[in-house]
Amino acid sequence: MTGSAPALSVRGVTVRYDDVLALDDVTVEIGHGTVCGLLGTNGSGKSTLFKTVTGMLAPERGSVLVHGMPPARARRRGLLGYVPQSEQVDWAFPVRVVDVVMMGRYGHMGPTRRPREADRAAVAEALERTDLAGLAHRQIGALSGGQRKRAFVARGIAQGASLFLLDEPFAGVDKRSEATIVEVLRAMRDAGATLLVSTHDLAGVAGFCDEAVLLQRHVVARGTPEDVLTPERLLRAFGLDEREGAR
Numbered sequence: 001m002t003g004s005a006p007a008l009s010v011r012g013v014t015v016r017y018d019d020v021l022a023l024d025d026v027t028v029e030i031g032h033g034t035v036c037g038l039l040g041t042n043g044s045g046k047s048t049l050f051k052t053v054t055g056m057l058a059p060e061r062g063s064v065l066v067h068g069m070p071p072a073r074a075r076r077r078g079l080l081g082y083v084p085q086s087e088q089v090d091w092a093f094p095v096r097v098v099d100v101v102m103m104g105r106y107g108h109m110g111p112t113r114r115p116r117e118a119d120r121a122a123v124a125e126a127l128e129r130t131d132l133a134g135l136a137h138r139q140i141g142a143l144s145g146g147q148r149k150r151a152f153v154a155r156g157i158a159q160g161a162s163l164f165l166l167d168e169p170f171a172g173v174d175k176r177s178e179a180t181i182v183e184v185l186r187a188m189r190d191a192g193a194t195l196l197v198s199t200h201d202l203a204g205v206a207g208f209c210d211e212a213v214l215l216q217r218h219v220v221a222r223g224t225p226e227d228v229l230t231p232e233r234l235l236r237a238f239g240l241d242e243r244e245g246a247r
């Protein structure tokens, strides 16, 4: 990692899909050990921002630095963890939970991808922390939505990621999995990791996030959840008043 560089620095990023302007001059900086909620309606650019931060999409303008380095280098060093939206994963792919979590160790294994004792121990610990040890040998496609999310969170833990991007981690998740995920994410934050979490769960943001960013193709507001989730902004961005947002 590069000295005192922020965990994530997004500066003036513009991304376009042909004629659709998905992100317009977005600037976001997140410090170490912070949980930042990324809020916005469908189509506001949240997934596009994640894909740009992971290096899957190249911005038309602007720059992204993860711990002071370009996304590809941060990814190679295993610093960047990503929990995708469920719809982006092919659940029919025949792979067991333990294999998904072991993928987090690939960056530690070298080209042979042969797990060593330290890799197996990291995977076992990640499965334990996400309450998945009993399901380690199940096919990922046979799990519930919440268990699948936990498997991807476990992959990030096993990887030892220090910037963790979670795209809608609570969507389609049962209460027990939600509580486990929140507990695990808090522990990661307390251990110094930085988390950027996109969510529609406005009511949960104040309890779970240190900061929030409201995105509508550009950054509409940024600050503490209380500063960002004002009645005017909720109304403008989501067509909600504050009481509805808190449900």
Ligand SMILES: Nc1ncnc2c1ncn2[C@@H]1O[C@H](COP(=O)(O)OP(=O)(O)OP(=O)(O)O)[C@@H](O)[C@H]1O
Pocket (backbone or CB within 6 Å): 017, 018, 020, 021, 022, 040, 041, 042, 043, 044, 045, 046, 047, 048, 049
């Ligand atoms: N591959 C693509 N090709 C063309 N347009 C796209 C593509 N992916 C996203 N878009 C468009 O870019 C804009 C931002 O989409 P994005 O998926 O980033 O939003 P989002 O906030 O993640 O939405 P959601 O909450 O529905 O996932 C939308 O107008 C969307 O239709």
